[in-house]
Amino acid sequence: MTRKILNIIVNGESHQVPIELHWTLLQVLRNEIGMMGTKENCLEAECGVCTVLLDGRAVNSCILLAGQVEGRSITTIEGIGNPEHLHPLQETFIECGAVQCGYCIPGMILTAKSFLDENPGCRPTRDEIREALAGTLCRCTGYRKIVDAVAAAVERMSISGQHQ
Amino acid sequence: MSFDLHRPATVTEAIDLAQRLSPTARYIAGGTDTIIQINRKKIDPAHLIDVTCLPGMSGITETADGFGLGALTNYRAIETHPAFRGGLRALIEAASVVGGRQVRNIATIAGNIVNASPAADFVPALLALDAVLDIAGPAGRRAVALRDFIVGPGKTDLAPAEIVTGVRFARLPANSATAFLKEGRRRAMEISVVCVAACLTLDADGSRCTSVRLAIGAAGPKALRPQKAEAYLIGQTAAQSTFAAAGQLAAEACAPISDVRASADYRRRLVAIVVERALTTCLERIAEERR
Numbered sequence: 001m002t003r004k005i006l007n008i009i010v011n012g013e014s015h016q017v018p019i020e021l022h023w024t025l026l027q028v029l030r031n032e033i034g035m036m037g038t039k040e041n042c043l044e045a046e047c048g049v050c051t052v053l054l055d056g057r058a059v060n061s062c063i064l065l066a067g068q069v070e071g072r073s074i075t076t077i078e079g080i081g082n083p084e085h086l087h088p089l090q091e092t093f094i095e096c097g098a099v100q101c102g103y104c105i106p107g108m109i110l111t112a113k114s115f116l117d118e119n120p121g122c123r124p125t126r127d128e129i130r131e132a133l134a135g136t137l138c139r140c141t142g143y144r145k146i147v148d149a150v151a152a153a154v155e156r157m158s159i160s161g162q163h164q
Numbered sequence: 165m166s167f168d169l170h171r172p173a174t175v176t177e178a179i180d181l182a183q184r185l186s187p188t189a190r191y192i193a194g195g196t197d198t199i200i201q202i203n204r205k206k207i208d209p210a211h212l213i214d215v216t217c218l219p220g221m222s223g224i225t226e227t228a229d230g231f232g233l234g235a236l237t238n239y240r241a242i243e244t245h246p247a248f249r250g251g252l253r254a255l256i257e258a259a260s261v262v263g264g265r266q267v268r269n270i271a272t273i274a275g276n277i278v279n280a281s282p283a284a285d286f287v288p289a290l291l292a293l294d295a296v297l298d299i300a301g302p303a304g305r306r307a308v309a310l311r312d313f314i315v316g317p318g319k320t321d322l323a324p325a326e327i328v329t330g331v332r333f334a335r336l337p338a339n340s341a342t343a344f345l346k347e348g349r350r351r352a353m354e355i356s357v358v359c360v361a362a363c364l365t366l367d368a369d370g371s372r373c374t375s376v377r378l379a380i381g382a383a384g385p386k387a388l389r390p391q392k393a394e395a396y397l398i399g400q401t402a403a404q405s406t407f408a409a410a411g412q413l414a415a416e417a418c419a420p421i422s423d424v425r426a427s428a429d430y431r432r433r434l435v436a437i438v439v440e441r442a443l444t445t446c447l448e449r450i451a452e453e454r455r
Contacts, residue, residue: 021169024199044200045267046353057240060266063199065192067169068214111265134352135264 011079048136
């Protein structure tokens, strides 16, 4: 099949990627751009491990056609911090021990980031955090510490006034 | 899966393309149903026509007599719209149980409607508001009531190459409220066992029912309006006893199936209870407004 050039911005960097039109954003991110932090699992938008931010909002990259995001901006887990400067959510996930096998964590952190960015300055309750994360499943069932980590990140971000 | 993706710039262009590529073409918007159906090999289109860039199909508009929802409106936009926090709360309640946040950020209301799943959560909320769909197609534009649009599981009144461009409904009269309730086996990421939307209007005293619209999902081949239950309540006192009687009539109007989620008998019992609860919720909301 003939390929078409897809123009997308991934973590602030412009990419021109030859794609087949039936490829999903997940396939392009992992196989063509090498952003392996975005995970593949159910391929049906049930589990959320493939979550990335599309213009800042959480979406399931496994069922989103790459050709539909021409010109748009994608953020993956690689784009929100680095080992020297972690995102507050990355810090608190480490400090709270909110990681068991780790497979869902990129999606979990990006889902949480989308939620917190949508409500800057708000202090969500634990129930609101759980509701916001409902589309992202942890099959280690480590939800308690995940919610702890998001709540701790809310505190940290409100103290530092950090929203990125 | 293998297909071509087309991205027309206007509705006319999209319709022309769909006609030319028929019958192997399908429209795609958020894709949260279409891509899954392709993955499961339930459909195998050679061409997908992306409608997400088409002008005039986005946004929520408020007019003198009602509201218009662009076909491409996503559930997150409904959930967070301030105009729906009062009497029209059923819209927020139904939108907030569609998938997870990632799906609600991208799935469109028209996608849910044309997919015509008997368990679609947003359809009953719109049915209870007597919503009308605006459609564009090769023969021009037309409007059709949602209750006439969905014909059966996966089946609609849509002619080949036609596109739903928007949904409209009238503003509620005074002393009105809506409610949407869903019963599933768990509280999130779940297909409804039964869902119910209610729209209740009371007289000036707030004691008798003057208008009632009920819509029930996942309890028949398509979301249904239990007409006998609605008609029974007109002129009746708004109270637990009459709401329970309406619930019984609504249960009799259903044609549920037994499946992996629940038996037909359980669904019917659930309908009676959830209809009663939905009406009670409406009554409480009207009372709050009057206070």
